[in-house]
Amino acid sequence: MDKYYDRIIHGGDYNPDQWVDTKEIWDEDMRLMDLAKVNSATVGIFAWSLLEPEEGVYNFGWLDEIMDKLASHGKKAILATPSGARPPWMAQKYPEVLRVEESGVRNEYGVRHNHCLTSPVYREKTAAINRMLAQRYKDHPALFMWHISNEYSGECHCELCQKAFREWLQKEYGTLDRLNFKWWNGFWSHRFTSWDQISSPKYRGENHVPALRLAWRRFTTQQHLSFYLNEIAPLREITPDVPVTTNMMRLYKGIDYHSFAPYVDVISWDNYPDWTNGDNTESANETAFVHDYFRSMKDGKPFYMMESTPSIVNWKGVNRQLKSGVQELSAIQAVAHGADSVQYFQWRKSRGGHEKFHGAVVDHVGHENTRVFRDVARLGAVLEKLDAVVGARTTAKAAILYDRENSWAVDFFCGYHRDRRDYDKVCERWYRAFWSRGIPVDVISADQDFDRYDLIAAPFLYMVRAGTAERIERYVRGGGRWIGTYLTGIADEDDLCYLGGFPGGGLRKVFGVWAEETDSLDEGEYNLVSFGGRTYRAEYTCDVIHAEGATALGEYRTASYYAGTPAVTKNAYGNGEAYYVAFRPQQDFIDDFCGGLIDEMQIQPDAAFPLPEGVSTRKRGELLFVMNFGGEEKTVVLDREYRDVAADRTVSGEITLPENGYLILR
Numbered sequence: 001m002d003k004y005y006d007r008i009i010h011g012g013d014y015n016p017d018q019w020v021d022t023k024e025i026w027d028e029d030m031r032l033m034d035l036a037k038v039n040s041a042t043v044g045i046f047a048w049s050l051l052e053p054e055e056g057v058y059n060f061g062w063l064d065e066i067m068d069k070l071a072s073h074g075k076k077a078i079l080a081t082p083s084g085a086r087p088p089w090m091a092q093k094y095p096e097v098l099r100v101e102e103s104g105v106r107n108e109y110g111v112r113h114n115h116c117l118t119s120p121v122y123r124e125k126t127a128a129i130n131r132m133l134a135q136r137y138k139d140h141p142a143l144f145m146w147h148i149s150n151e152y153s154g155e156c157h158c159e160l161c162q163k164a165f166r167e168w169l170q171k172e173y174g175t176l177d178r179l180n181f182k183w184w185n186g187f188w189s190h191r192f193t194s195w196d197q198i199s200s201p202k203y204r205g206e207n208h209v210p211a212l213r214l215a216w217r218r219f220t221t222q223q224h225l226s227f228y229l230n231e232i233a234p235l236r237e238i239t240p241d242v243p244v245t246t247n248m249m250r251l252y253k254g255i256d257y258h259s260f261a262p263y264v265d266v267i268s269w270d271n272y273p274d275w276t277n278g279d280n281t282e283s284a285n286e287t288a289f290v291h292d293y294f295r296s297m298k299d300g301k302p303f304y305m306m307e308s309t310p311s312i313v314n315w316k317g318v319n320r321q322l323k324s325g326v327q328e329l330s331a332i333q334a335v336a337h338g339a340d341s342v343q344y345f346q347w348r349k350s351r352g353g354h355e356k357f358h359g360a361v362v363d364h365v366g367h368e369n370t371r372v373f374r375d376v377a378r379l380g381a382v383l384e385k386l387d388a389v390v391g392a393r394t395t396a397k398a399a400i401l402y403d404r405e406n407s408w409a410v411d412f413f414c415g416y417h418r419d420r421r422d423y424d425k426v427c428e429r430w431y432r433a434f435w436s437r438g439i440p441v442d443v444i445s446a447d448q449d450f451d452r453y454d455l456i457a458a459p460f461l462y463m464v465r466a467g468t469a470e471r472i473e474r475y476v477r478g479g480g481r482w483i484g485t486y487l488t489g490i491a492d493e494d495d496l497c498y499l500g501g502f503p504g505g506g507l508r509k510v511f512g513v514w515a516e517e518t519d520s521l522d523e524g525e526y527n528l529v530s531f532g533g534r535t536y537r538a539e540y541t542c543d544v545i546h547a548e549g550a551t552a553l554g555e556y557r558t559a560s561y562y563a564g565t566p567a568v569t570k571n572a573y574g575n576g577e578a579y580y581v582a583f584r585p586q587q588d589f590i591d592d593f594c595g596g597l598i599d600e601m602q603i604q605p606d607a608a609f610p611l612p613e614g615v616s617t618r619k620r621g622e623l624l625f626v627m628n629f630g631g632e633e634k635t636v637v638l639d640r641e642y643r644d645v646a647a648d649r650t651v652s653g654e655i656t657l658p659e660n661g662y663l664i665l666r
């Protein structure tokens with residue numbers, strides 16, 4: 001199923017549990033939600049100590065009341081499981097539920113997200129409270145979706161987790177001989193003779209074995225996933241028709257969210273971009289990239305933007321207020337990129353505690369006569385006109401390969417340019433060549449299907465896991481176009497280097513090049529590359545390559561051993577083509593290079609009219625979103641007459657988009 005409601009969900013985190021002593025506020029909340037055109041509320045995220053104030057003593061009355069109020073006001077409840085934070089009694093009675101930091105010291109009670117991923121007690125307790133929630137609300141008319149825990153993250157180094165890690169390693173590697181070989185443990189005399197000798201990577205322990213660090217991240221991912229599966233088991237059993245999601249964080253590196261995709265019904269993520277009151281083009285590109293990353297996890301199925309701030313956050317150094325229009329445009333961007341929800345952290349500001357100055361729809365003043373409230377209500381009215389996009393999938397002919405495990409490997413290896421790997425930034429740059437032209441693009445991992453795309457750019461694909469090179473080879477042979485860059489195909493899934501010439505794993509013949517050396521450049525130092533009659537700058541990392549069948553499309557214009565060697569190559573392979581960009585390019589090269597391919601391959605943008613710098617477009621279903629992030633007024637010239645859905649008018653010809661303005665065209 002691609003949609004769970006006919007409307008865009010508009011709502012956010014709602015914490016009535018903080019206001020049990022002044023319950024009159026609950027009715028006021030309902031009145032204000034109606035005014036703000038909010039149709040849903042996410043409840044119970046951190047409510048455990050109110051739900052179970054003492055072990056085995058339950059208190060659901062307040063939640064019954066809230067669920068009833070939501071239902072009678074026609075609002076959907078996104079009901080959270082409370083495992084993101086726990087009551088003090090639990091930590092006091094069962095210290096094993098608390099997380100152990102890398103130092104080996106167990107955390108004391110406090111904050112949140114502070115639980116052991118393995119603890120049988122914690123798993124039992126979370127499954128039990130989840131079961132009670134499911135049993136109690138399974139037939140409740142407000143129950144719409146499950147929100148599992150909150151932003152799963154971090155790791156635990158306790159003895160239970162170490163033991164689970166060793167068991168996981170045994171399953172992964174089978175024998176110690178195999179592990180010793182794959183981790184290259186002959187280096188510095190690290191051959192293990194017993195599984196018990198292995199433990200998690202630590203600052204004051206083993207932190208120089210990249211394969212161990214990779215294994216630990218994979219294990220941590222699996223441990224979070226199995227914790228999650230344990231959480232949802234009672235929900236799936238009791239409420240099989242209620243969709244399940246868990247809110248993820250931007251480009252968080254600690255776990256590979258892709259592993260969760262098959263087990264959630266809806267991908268959801270918390271969106272806190274670095275918006276400013278000026279030109280937001282760069283942030284808009286970065287955020288679009290993240291939207292597309294999450295949307296691509298479930299093959300283009302709509303996702304939820306589970307959190308965003310309606311105004312400011314509280315955790316930056318300087319939490320600057322934004323002009324009206326910035327957050328609205330941010331919300332519209334999410335919908336344009338595939339979100340079926342616009343949700344906030346938070347509905348009402350807490351009165352005390354750590355987040356009392358974080359933006360909220362309802363401020364401490366308590367009424368609706370605030371700028372932020374009016375902005376939210378205005379947006380709510382627009383969202384009510386967008387039923388047509390709900391459930392609409394996005395498809396793309398081009399993809400950027402951005403792979404979490406590769407990002408780990410890139411961060412962990414020692415050598416070459418250690419300060420400027422910038423894997424995220426590099427991928428966002430390649431993405432921007434498509435985004436700025438209004439070309440739909442997916443952001444996929446190395447394990448996702450390649451064959452649905454005509455063009456894939458896979459910058460800095462250092463790690464090529466078993467089976468991946470074969471899939472790339474098949475894709476290109478079958479007619480696909482593949483773009484690789486410097487430091488591609490260097491190591492396998494355990495960071496063991498490929499022997500016999502890079503790019504390894506069988507990719508050398510696909511690219512028709514051999515990368516002999518990799519050079520690193522200082523800040524401000526550039527190599528020059530000629531390509532298509534222009535000269536471009538190469539920065540930070542440059543491979544020196546030999547064409548072995550590939551055609552040179554560009555050359556280094558740098559003296560010494562670089563001079564005249566190929567810097568950009570194209571290799572006809574089977575029915576497709578593989579391109580190798582041997583250096584780290586700046587945006588101008590990427591734009592020109594990808595632009596040439598896009599033109600040649602006739603990959604169509606979503607809009608049939610030209611886009612000024614800073615204006616982006618996305619089509620969803622029948623609607624075309626045109627968004628101005630450029631920080632100043634922009635003019636677009638429409639190719640035909642459209643219906644402007646938000647303003648309810650017919651538009652054609654030259655249209656002026658104000659700063660932070662947008663059009664939704666049918």
Ligand code: GLA
Nearest residue numbers: 150151270307313314345358
């Ligand atoms: C995260 C959390 C929320 C809240 C916000 C603040 O996304 O999930 O509980 O702390 O950050 O920005």
Ligand code: ZN
Nearest residue numbers: 116156158161
């Ligand atoms: Zn643990």
